[in-house]
Amino acid sequence: MADSFTLPLRPVIEKRDRPDSLPRDIAQINAQWGSFRELSEASLREKIEADKNKDPWAEEDEVEKETADLDTSERKEQLYKRRAEIIQFALQAHMEASFALDFVSLLLSKHNPRQAETSMSPFLKTAAPLGSLNSEIINPPPRPDTALKDIKSVSRGWRLQNFNSAASKLLNAGTRLDTEVDAEKDYWDQVLAIKEKGWKVCRLPRDGQALGVQYGFLEATPIFRDRGLAALRRADDGKLVLDKGLIPRKAQGVRVRIKQQDRISGCSKVCRPSQDAESIESRILQARDTLFEEELFHEMMREARILGNQGVTTRQNLVTIPVSEEQEILLDLVDWDQDHALEEAGFSSEQNDLADAISHSIRILLTFAHRQNLRRRTQPPPPLAPKRRPTLEYQILRPVMAYLQHKSHIQWLETYIAKLRRVLEAAGIRCDFNATQFSSIGVLQPSHLVPKVESLVGVFLAPFESTFSGTLITPQSSFRVRIRTNPTIPPVGTFYDISVNLPQFPDVQPLSRVGLQEEVAQAITHFVMLDIAAAISLQNQEGSGKVSWEVAYPHHGELLAVDTAGQSKKMKVSLSHEELNIQTYSLSRAEGFANPVAAKSSLLSYTWNPDTPGPQPSLADFVAQASQT
C-alpha cells in the first residue's frame, strides 16, 4: 500500500541562482576579519576550536576573579552597590509596568469600565475619570516597497520552515509507527509461540493491560502458587521480556550430598541451564524450575523442623539428615552456576548414584504432594468451622529417611546372619536362610479411583516391611524376623519382630517390637544356641553304648550326661557371631552342684571359627567323640 501512492510532504525548494554570492562573501570576510589575507584555514579552525572550548560563563568568572582580589570591606561596599542597583532596576521595571498597566486599564475603561477599574492604580482613578481615553484605528502610512518585500520573503521563509518541520514530524511519526508495528508484531509472534508451546497465557490480575504467562504449580503452597506468574512485557525493540518482579534471576536448585565419615562422598547431578539460555522458552522453564526447587526446599525445611526428634537439624540454608552412625545426607539450596567450583574441589563421587536417587525421590514426592492437594481441593469441603484445617507438612523427607533406615537395618541383619552362618558352616551345620526385602513394596493394588502413578508413590509412604526366615538344625524348628519401619505414624522408627518355632522348647516366646540391634543379635544367637543344644541331645539318642546328652539348662547352653559308671559329664555350648565353642567337663554327681568350680575339670573343648584355615571337625564328630565313655 505504501508503494502505491507516495505524497511528497516536504516543500519543493527551488534552486535559486545566486549571482551575487561571491561579492557578498568577500564583503562579509572583509567586515569580519579586516583583511582577506589574515584568513586561512588554520586560523579558522583555531577559532572554531576556541569557540568550542570557551566556557559560556567564562566572562563572569573573570569578573569574579577580579572581585576576589578586592578585600572584604571593598567587597561589601560593592555588594551593597550592586544590590542597590538591582533594586533600582527592579523598581524602575515595576514603575514602568504600572504605567503600562494604568495606560491599558484607562484605555479599556472606555469599553469595559468595571473590569478595568480593578487594575487601575488609586492615583489614576482620582486623576482621570473612567473612559476618558479612547483609541481608533487609523490607516497606517503605506510601507515602502523594500519593507513589503522583506516581509514577504520573511513570511515565505517562515512558511517554508513550518512546512519543513511539519513534514519531518509526519515522517518521523511514520517511521516511529513503522518500528512500533514491527515491534508489536514481533512481540505478539513470540507470545503466540509461547502459547502454542502449551504455556498458559493470561491477563495479569493486577495489571489489566499486561499479559502474563503462568508457569507455576496450581497446587503449590499459596505463596509459591502466586509467584508462578510472570508478566510478558515488551522491550522497545519488540523483544519479549519475562518480568518476574522481585524474584532473583539466578537459577537455583536443591543439591543432595552424602557425607560419609566427615567426608563428602556423593553429590547429586547439577542441572545445568540449557545452552539456549536466552530464548524465552528456556527462561520460562528456568523460572519454573527455580520456583519448584524453592518450594521443595521450603517444604523440606518445614518438614525438617518437625523431625527434630529424629535428629534432623536445620541451618539457614541446610538440612542435615542422619541416616546411620557414619552417614549423613545434606540438602541445601544452591545457585546452579555457583557450585561448579565446589564440584571440582575434589571429593569422591562413589555415592553419586545414591545422591541422585534421593534427589529424584524428593522431587517425585513433592509432585505427589501436589497431586494429593489437587485431590483434596476437588473434594467437597467440610463445613466451615472456626478452627482452620492446619496445612500438614508434606511427606518428602520422611519416606526417604524411612527407606534408608530400613535399608541399613536390613544390611546389618543380613551381614549378621551371614556371619552366624559362616560360624555354623565351619561346624558343619547346614541351615537355610532366606530374605524377602521390602515385601511391602511391589504389592500394588490396582484401583480405578487412584491413578497408577499415585498408587505407586503411595506404596513408598506406607510402612516398609522385610522378612528374614531360616530353618534351624533340628527338624521343624525355624525362626522368622520381621523388620518394619514406619515413616509417619508414631512410633516412628524401625522395629523387629522375632518369631521362633522350637518344638523342643515350647515355652520360648517370640519377641516383638525390639528396637535395638544388639538385642536382636542376642536373641537370634540365643535361639540358634538353643537349637544346637537340642540338636546335640537328639543326635545322641541314635548312638548305642555311649552316654546320652540331655539338655539341663538350655538357656545357659548346658547339657548333662551320665555314663554307666555314674560319672556325670557336662557340656557347655556358647555361640557368638564370631565363633562356636563347646566344652565338656566331668563332674561328680555328689559334689557337682555344691561346689561346681572345684569339681570341674575340662575334658574336651573345641572352638569353631570360620577364619581357621584347614578342615575342621564337624559338630557331630565332636559330639560323638565327647560321648565316648
Next chain:
Amino acid sequence: MHELLLFASVPAHQHHELLQQLAGLTAMQPRHRLERRLVFKAHRKPGLSNARGGTNQGADIVRLNKMLNGGMYYTQVVGPISEPDFETQPSSSGDPDAPMSGTDETAGSSYDYDSQPWKLEFRDIPEAGTRSTITARLAASATLPKGDIVTPMNAWGYSFVTEYVVEGDAFIHNDIVIFLHRVLQYPIHGQEPHEPRRQLPSFRDMSPLERSGSYILQAAITVQDGSNQELMRTASQHLFGLREQLKSAVRLEHADRLSLDTRAK
C-alpha cells in the same frame, strides 16, 4: 449445620460456556453427578399425640409432643447413581419404561436397587429477614442403610411422595460447592408408582422438569455452627466474592424464601 446459598438460572445455550468458565475459575474439571432424589413426607403417627403422663413429667411430655407434632417437614433421600445404571436392557417383552415395583425384571439391568446407598437430607425453610441478600437455612444429613429405604422411612414416620433425578456438574471453589444442575423427571406411563423405582428407565427417556432445558447454578457453603456470627459473615462474604467474580457471566441471587419451604402442611 447451616447452609448458605445463592442461585442463578442458566439458559441452556449458556450451559457449555459456563462450564468452561467455571472450570477455569476453579481450576478443576467438573465432577459429574447424578442423584436419585426421593421425597418423603412426615406424617403423624396415630396414638402418639394422646399420650398423657403424670403431672411431674408434664413438662417433658409437652416438649416431646411439641417435637413430635410441632413441625412436619418434607425430607429428601438422596442416592448417587451413574449413567450406566440407566442402561436397562430388559430381555423380556414387558414395557421397559414401566418398571413396576414387584415385577422382578432384573435381567440385563446393571442397576441394583438393593445395594443403592442412601443419604437423608433435611433442609429447613430459609431463615427470614436478617440476611435478605443470601439464602441461609438449617441443614442436616445422615447416612441411611442401603437398599430398600421405604420400610425404615415408614417406620420413622415418613411416607414416600415422589422421586426425581438431579443431573449436573459440581465444582469446588475453596469452601464453596458450585453445582450446575437440572432436574430430570421420570417418564410417566399411566399412574405414578407409590414406591421408589426398582429399575431405572433409559436415560434418554428422562425429561427435564424445565422444558427449555435450562440449568440451575447453586453456590453453597456449609457452616458448622450457624450461631457463630463471625463464621456466617465470613461464609456470606465468600459467596459475595464469588458473585462478584461471576458477575459478567451469571447473576447469583438469593432464592425466594417461600419457594424453598419444606414444611408439610
